[in-house]
Amino acid sequence: MKKINPTIKKFYGYHLSTKSYTGKVALSTLKNASRNKIQKPAFPWEFYMYRQLDMRITGRERSSYGLAQRIHLYADCSILICDYLAHGTxxxxxxxxxxxxxxxxxxxxxxxxxxxxxxxxxxxxxxxxxxxxxxxxxxxxxxxxxxxxxxxxxxxxxxxxxxxxxxxxxxxxxxxxxxxxxxxxxxxxxxxxxxxxxxxxxxxxxxxxxxxxxxxxxxxxxxxxxxxxxxxxxxxxxxxxxxxxxxxxxxxxxxxxxxxxxxxxxxxxxxxxxxxxxxxxxx
The missing domain is CATH 1.10.510.10 (Transferase(Phosphotransferase) domain 1)
Structure with missing residues (x-):
């Protein structure tokens, strides 16, 4: 399968930076409600933990622990797609x-x-x-x-x-x-x-x-x-x-x-x- 090299841009708040991405987390340019977490080397454990949360916590409590939509695994990195909350920490x-x-x-x-x-x-x-x-x-x-x-x-x-x-x-x-x-x-x-x-x-x-x-x-x-x-x-x-x-x-x-x-x-x-x-x- 051909390796995909997606172009990812970094957001500072709501302002798009023209600099190339160098950090671990970027907001997706495709979906306003998601963020991309890039890890080198590939690290699927976090996605596994999100799936454990899905299986073990149900109902209204689930929204208190973050949601991961999917993960893309490559030889040298992984990209975890998570839901994004825009209200700060x-x-x-x-x-x-x-x-x-x-x-x-x-x-x-x-x-x-x-x-x-x-x-x-x-x-x-x-x-x-x-x-x-x-x-x-x-x-x-x-x-x-x-x-x-x-x-x-x-x-x-x-x-x-x-x-x-x-x-x-x-x-x-x-x-x-x-x-x-x-x-x-x-x-x-x-x-x-x-x-x-x-x-x-x-x-x-x-x-x-x-x-x-x-x-x-x-x-x-x-x-x-x-x-x-x-x-x-x-x-x-x-x-x-x-x-x-x-x-x-x-x-x-x-x-x-x-x-x-x-x-x-x-x-x-x-x-x-x-x-x-x-x-x-x-x-």
Missing amino acids: LQDVINTYAVQGKPMEEVLCIYYTIEMLHMVETLHGVGLIHGDFKPDNLLIRYARDDLTEEGFLDRSGPWCDQGLCLVDWGRGIVLDLFPDDIVDAYGLCVVVHMMLHNCYMEIAKEESSDGGYMYLPKQRFKRYWNVALWKNFFTKMLNQYPGNDDRRLLQELKKSFQDYISSDPKMIKALRELLAKQRTSIK
């Missing part, structure tokens, strides 16, 4: 606060923390690990309709389409083959720490009340935050051991954040306003 959201020199609003941090806990809980429940959990691998999803106060807890109505989408599965792990479910927990902590503090997480070893020790972030929590909520999150997530009930812990932590944010209708209202503002400010 969680890293972009964090950066908008960093350039202003202020932290993200706590209610928005809590919302995205709930989303990530739910995503990791779902993944681990079907035996999959992402392996590279970081904010620039979390694309932003927006609901087509306006968000309402109803449906937040059970992710129904417009809230079903609002949230995050985890992409770039090249370091994904199938737990049936390689059992290790702690790596995503640490990555999730790093993302939450970046939202709260605008900096990468550094860990300190501290004495615990039972005479042992535990790991906690070096950066201290702001006193006007819900310190008990965040300390409980980091303490439990950073001090897991192999064999612990990972999914039960994720469910308990998710519920603690949901209960807090649902305890005051003003927080849901503030969250809706912040998400609407975020949508207009990040293009």
Whole structure:
């Protein structure tokens, strides 16, 4: 079969560059809703992980984990065709606060923390690990309709389409083959720490009340935050051991954040306003 050498141009945002493509990902010139990920040498594992997602996660949850349409394999490279979301990443959201020199609003941090806990809980429940959990691998999803106060807890109505989408599965792990479910927990902590503090997480070893020790972030929590909520999150997530009930812990932590944010209708209202503002400010 004759080898095809497609011409690929690189987009910077919505502006087409005339320079030849040198990076790993380009938006397709043929379909506005797809992107081409070029890897040298060929790397079919990521496509395999996307197909595992297709088989193991169904229904409304599937849109939270990226979609791969097909892969083209050649002797020296592969081209993975993926769906494209044009709303930026969680890293972009964090950066908008960093350039202003202020932290993200706590209610928005809590919302995205709930989303990530739910995503990791779902993944681990079907035996999959992402392996590279970081904010620039979390694309932003927006609901087509306006968000309402109803449906937040059970992710129904417009809230079903609002949230995050985890992409770039090249370091994904199938737990049936390689059992290790702690790596995503640490990555999730790093993302939450970046939202709260605008900096990468550094860990300190501290004495615990039972005479042992535990790991906690070096950066201290702001006193006007819900310190008990965040300390409980980091303490439990950073001090897991192999064999612990990972999914039960994720469910308990998710519920603690949901209960807090649902305890005051003003927080849901503030969250809706912040998400609407975020949508207009990040293009």
